Amino acid sequence: NAGVTQTPKFQVLKTGQSMTLQCAQDMNHEYMSWYRQDPGMGLRLIHYSVGAGITDQGEVPNGYNVSRSTTEDFPLRLLSAAPSQTSVYFCASSYAGFNSPLHFGNGTRLTVT
């Protein structure tokens, strides 16, 4: 029972490069989301999805794109990496949104130079 799986665990990018952070869950959760964690700021929501084909913006969506073609997968794309996107990224899913607890992946540590 894998839960929420994120890849890669670590990534270093140069400014302007693009990449995709992968997130997959095997719990048949409808709700999936991406957060970034920065020191002293808690976790901030980037994008979320309440089901396949449905996505919406969170608190800090600029510079990131998402899509949800299947229930299981919710990739996060950085279109043109900037040093301000250096952070730890967490994917989380839940059964039914706000009333259900989030299940987290182990995170991706991204450094943009």
Place this chain on the structure above:
Amino acid sequence: AQSVTQLDSHVSVSEGTPVLLRCNYSSSYSPSLFWYVQHPNKGLQLLLKYTSAATLVKGINGFEAEFKKSETSFHLTKPSAHMSDAAEYFCVVSESGNQFYFGTGTSLTVIP
């Protein structure tokens, strides 16, 4: 609008003494409230949740929290700290709208 305030960024306790991590929230409706723990270089793990049932909520590893609507608080407690409790703790609030709002975290240090 929803928000979460964790009143202490750092808490230090001696092993075997009680733990109190404070959380206040603002919410327009009946919120769901959660506490998560994050050990170094790990993801977040659910400790406990409040979703409009009993106001005293018991979680894993001996933690519990009490929902006090009049004080808009959801403080996390544990009677006796263990070395393995050293971690970062996050209070989270959510209501309709499918968004979860995180506090900035409280770092718990346990002194042997």
